[in-house]
Amino acid sequence: MSWQARIDEALEQRRQHGLLRTRTANQQGAGRWRLQDGQRWLNFASNDYLGLSQHPAVIAGWQQGAARYGVGSGASGHVTGYSEAHAGLEQALANWLGYPRALLFISGFAANQAVIAALAQKPDRIVADRLSHASLLEAAHLSPATLTRFRHNDAVALRAALAKPCEGQQLVVTEGVFSMDGDSAPLAEIAAVSREAQAWLMVDDAHGIGVLGEQGRGSCNAAGIHPELLVVTFGKGFGVSGAAVLCSESLACYFEQFARHLIYSTAMPPAQAVALHAALNCVQQGDALRARLTRHIQRFRDGAQQLPWQLAASHTAIQPLIVGDNHAALALSATLRERGIGCSAIRPPTVPPGTARLRITLTAAHEDEDIDTLLEALHDAAGI
Template sequence: MSWQARIDEALEQRRQHGLLRTRTASQQGSGRWRVQDGRRWRNFASNDYLGLSQHPAAIAAWQQGAARYGIGSGASGHVTGYSEAHAGLEQALADWLGYPRALLFISGFAANQAVIAALAQKHDRIVADRLSHASLLEAAHLSPATLTRFRHNDPEALRAALSTPCDGQQLAITEGVFSMDGDSAPLADLAEVSRAAQAWLMVDDAHGIGVVGEGGRGSCHAAGIQPELLVVTFGKGFGISGAAVLCSESVARYLEQFARHLIYSTAMPPAQAVALQAALTCIQQGDALRDRLQRHIQRFRDGARQLPWQLSASHTAIQPLIVGDNQAALSLSAALSARGIWCSAIRPPTVPPGTARLRITLTAAHEDEDIDVLLEALHDAARG
């Protein structure tokens, strides 16, 4: 089969099963509204949970950073791309989250790949929650270590996996808040199990940082634990992009030597680091935003109880409605779009087969009216 025939066949299979992904260009895609071709939709698909992508302080900080440093870093951080803005942000994150060091990465995907690729060796074992993000599972698959997946959010399943003989080191992996179900990991129990097995624990808290816990310090702080490796990303609660790995001094020095994504990627623009520092200040002072988000979550859950679709047991900003069938999820998404509501249908392989869903995300940027309009449209769609 030729290259073109292989590609055409793969695309056709996606079409037939209602799995074909598409992108649409918008004039605005974060915050309360999505704007495209002059039309506005109420936006329930953004991960900008606190609305900081539109915050005047973060925008002004990026502009000031660009005026001072320019619009690019110019090189890898190991060459000339590491600025005082990067160093200041790393120190602020480490102090805030109680770690000796923080290392910045261009994305959460890159951070997860870099850590696992640098640490995992032959004879090691990686034991990951079966619903862990694709960046984690892919990195584990590509590493020379053995990957074992444990039952979702089940500390006893983790204990069983870690208790089998292993000639090397063991790394347990989970998320703080899971991106597709919106549920939270039992981090205190997972940390205890990992510690008893002398395994390290790695937590990706992409969807918890900034939103969960006292002062928005995230899922691990809320659970009272400090995993050996904590990954926080800046594309959700921070409203921007990028990521950081929080770790010990020795691990940071090791990653500076062996993390290829850190060594060979152009560093994030210093202006972005300046904006992230401003976003961090907003998060630290953001109790009112987090309270507002929690009110929206409760308002939605109260109004969605009578819907015929399964509402995930989530008390986070991620509120999935499990529809099941791929085409039914696409049809429901289209019905909402016709009512001026943007909410994406999520289908396999992102989620398990038979669990296609609307991944509804709520933000502090929403108004009560937005939640009510969404609920009315969902109830009307349920009535047919």
Template sequence: MSWQQRIAKAVAERQETNTLRQRQPLAQGAGRWLVRDDRRYLNFSSNDYLGLSQHPRVIQAWQQGAEHYGVGSGGSGHVTGYHQAHQHLEEQLADWLGYDRALLFISGFAANQAVIAALAGREDRIVADRLSHASLLEASALSPAQLRRFQHNDSQHLSRLLAAPLAGQQLVVTEGVFSMDGDSAPLADIARVTREANGWLMVDDAHGIGVDGVNGRGSCQSQGVKPELLIVTFGKAFGLSGAAVLCSQTVADYFLQFARHLIYSTAMPPAQAVALQAALGVIQSDDGQQRREKLAQHVAQFRLGASGLAYPLTGSQSAIQPLVVGENSRTLQLADRLREQGCWVTAIRPPTVPAGTARLRLTLTAAHEPQDIAHLLEVLHGERG
């Protein structure tokens, strides 16, 4: 089979199973409203949980950063791309989250890949929650280490896997809040089991940072856990993009020598780092607390009003409220009908989620208003499967 035949066959298979991914060009799409083809929709697919992508203070900071630094970094951070704005942001993140060091990465995907690639050796074992993000599972599978997956949020199964004999070291990998189910990991139990096995814990808190914990410090702080490796990303509650790895001084020095995704990538624009400092300031402020409280009110309103829907919700208490439909074509049809009623919702299908669990991944944000949630519920209650 030729390259072209192989590619065409793979795309055709996705089309036949209603799992073909397609992008939608938007005129506007990060805030409360999404605009496409001159029509405005209430946006229930954004990860901008606190609405900071539209915050005047954050926007102004990026503009001021661009005026001072320009719009690019100029190279890898190991050459000329590391600016004072990056250094100041790293220092602020480390102080806020209680670590020696923070290292900035261009994306959460790159940060996860870099950490696992730099750490995992042939005699080591990675034990990951089976529903961990694709960046974590892919990096683990591609590493020379042995990969084992524990049942979702099952610390007892994790303990059994960690007890198997091993010559090297063990790295336990999980998310703080899971991106497709919206549920939280039992981090205190996982940390205890990992510690008893003399392993290290790595937590990707992309969906918890900025929202959970005191002053938005995230899932780990809220459960009294300090993993050896904490990954925070800026594409969700921070309202921007990029990521950081929080770790000890020695581990940071190691990554600066051996993390190829850090060494060989152009650094994020320093203007972006200035905007991220502003976003962090908002998260830590009374404004940030009010936004977290507003988001929690929206979640409570939605879950109370969702009683009796044709399709079940998961047990999520986070901004992520998945409505599990099951069948791919039905999920797509339901998403289309919601859009007809002015609600932009994305259908999530395999392989992103397990087969038979296609869903509408509804996300609520502090940018919404109570009447937005009420309208979404009204439309959903109009669907009877």
């Protein structure tokens, strides 16, 4: 089979099974409204949980950073791309989250890949929650270590996996809040089991940082744990993009020597680091935003109880409505779009077969009437 025939066949299979992914260009894709082709929809698909992508202080921070540093970093951080703006943000993050060091990465995907690629060696074992993010599982698959996946959020299954003989070191990997189900990991139990087995714990808290814990310090703070490796990303609660790895001084030095994503990627623009520092200040002072988000979550869950679709057991900003069939999920998304509501249908392989869903995300930027509009449209679509 030729290259072209192979590609055509793969695309046709995706079409037939309702799995073909497409992108659409927006005039605005974050915040309360999604703007596209001169039309606007209430935006229930953004991860901008606190609405900080539109915050005047964050926007001003980027503008001020660009005026001072320009719009690019110019090189890897190991050459000339590491600025005082980067260093200041790293120190602020480390102080805030209680770690000796923080290292900035261009994305959460890059951070996860860099950590696992630098640490994992052939005798080692990576023990990951089976629903961990694709960046974590792909990095584990590509590493020379053995990957074992334990039953989702099951500390007993984790203990059994860690008890099996291993010649090298063991790294436990999980998320704080899972991106497709919106549920939280039992981090205190997982941390205790990891300590018992003398394994290190790595937590990707992309969807918890900024939203959960004291001052928005995230899932680990809320659970009262301090993992050896904490990955926080800035494209959700912080409203920008990028990521940081929080760790010990010796680990940070090790990554500076061996983390290829850190060494060979152009550093994030200094202006972005300035904007992120402004976003960090907003997160630290964001109790009112977090309380508003919590009210929206409860309002939605209260109103969704009579819907015929399964509402996932999530009390976070991610509220998945499990439809099941791929085509039915696409049809429900299209129905909402006709009512002026933007909400994406998520299908396999992102989620398991038979669990296609609307991944509804709520933000502090929404108004109460927005939640009511969404619920009314869902009830009408269900014929209730």
